[in-house]
Amino acid sequence: MVRFSTTILNSVLAALACAAVGLAPACRADSINSYGIFADHLMFFSGGVNTFEDPGVVMGSNGDMYLSGGNFGSLRGGGSLYSYSSGPRIQGDVVFGDNVMMGTFSRMTGNVHAGGDVFMRTELTGSVTAGGTVVLSDDVTGDVTAGGAATITRLVGGSLRAGGGATLSSTVGGDLIYGPGKSLHLLPGAFVGGTIDMAPVNASPQPYHPVALPTPHSFSSGGADLFLNSSEDAMLAPGSYGTLTMVGGNDIDLTAGDYFFDKITMSGNTVNFNFDTSGGPISIFVKGSVRLNYPNMAINGVGYNDVDPADVGQVYWEVHDAFTADGAEMLGTVYTPYGDLTLNRGSRATGRLIAGHDFLSDGLTFVAGSASPAVLVPEPSSLVLAAAAAAALGVIVSRRRTFRAKRLSCELE
Secondary structure: OOOOOHHHHHHHHHHHHHHHHOOOOOOOOOOHHHOOEEEOOOEEEOOOEEOOOOOOOEEEEOOOEEEOOEEEOEEEEOOOEEEOOOOEEEEOOEEEOOOEEEEEEEEEEOOEEEOOOEEEEEEEEOOEEEOOOEEEOOOEOOOEEEOOOEEEOOOEOOOEEEOOOEEEOOEEOOOEEEOOOOOEEEOOOOEEOOOEEEOOOOOOOOOOOOOOOOOOOOOOOOOOOEEEOOOOOEEEOOEEOOEEEEOOOEEEEEEOEEEEEOEEEEOOOOEEEEEEOOOOOEEEEEOOOEEEEOEEEEEOOEOOOOOOHHHHHHEEEEEOOOEEEEOOEEEEEEEEOOOOEEEEOOEEEEEEEEEOOOEEEOOEEEEEOOOOHHHOOOOHHHHHHHHHHHHHHOOOOOOOOOOOOOOOOOOOO
16 A cells, blocks of 8 residues: 655645635746736726725736725736826835836835836835836835935935935944945935945846736637627526626526626616536637626525635636726636726625736725636646655556546745
8 A cells, every 4th residue: 555645635635725815925926826916918997995994915017007096915917017197005026127216105115126117206115126217205114225316305214225426315223335336425415323434236136027828729619699688697508608698687697607698788778697616617619709897606596795805716707808897896816818907986805817918907805815726837846746755655647637627826925
């Protein structure tokens, strides 16, 4: 009899648990598995966004990100971060490949890393590291390191290092180091608590690693069109359909299985999606676009307010054009590999949101729930652990890709 290694078993179970609960600390931030909301191009918030129920959620974009007010967790991007309105609160690190530009009345707790410049009128509990210029006009509790010049008009609690020279009119609690052959301007009000020295400055901000999106599924749709008049309901069996059109005030019941549509649209308001996952997960694949007005969703009779975030990985939407919803209460993973993903008018969502193009919202409350296995990417160390576990059992593991292959999502440390 083969005795299974308890160590290997615990490691594999830990990896599976990490995938199930969402954004665990062991997940790598350069994997799609680590993100609650992600856009391959632009992320644009024109209204308040709140992740106050889950401040550890990571939002990211391979391009630029624009913030209005709201409460955010960690932010990562390949382009620049812009705060074009007052008031965002950020709890977590900010890592961008280009510039970070934050406006007034904002507060940040975490470290800022920018491959380019940093311009901040934002109170920061943390440190700043930039490959280019740094201009700060609010307090920073930690160190400030700039590959280029630094202009500081408020408190720096730690040390200031500026490879391109420095202009200071406030207090630096630690040392001040500026690059050889560069200028140092100490204006009225300047105070340095440590030493002042001219020496090379190595500014090494944490880099942003581009994130690869999940491989979209190849599927076909088509069949009878469905038209639901006002207050008309439908119980749909898994299968292939044409266009689903709803006038509003509709209830739609779905059971375990795969659903394929040409398009989903509605002309009025309110549709209730009731997902029965007692027999397994539900996947909805749409060739065209999805347009929903004030949709409400429930899993096994439990709606948005009471759903367990660990259960929402049982519902998966893959839409090959744009997905747009107003006033939504969304549950599950939504993935638009080729189009925009838009949630407006005070939408609320629990799950994962992945846009192959732009992610847009004028107001959103978000809680990161478990992701559908369809969008999780295996991590190398997790695959090694799984193989070791299989070997210990004397089982030959044959991996093949299906719609619902179980995948390990986290790199154990």
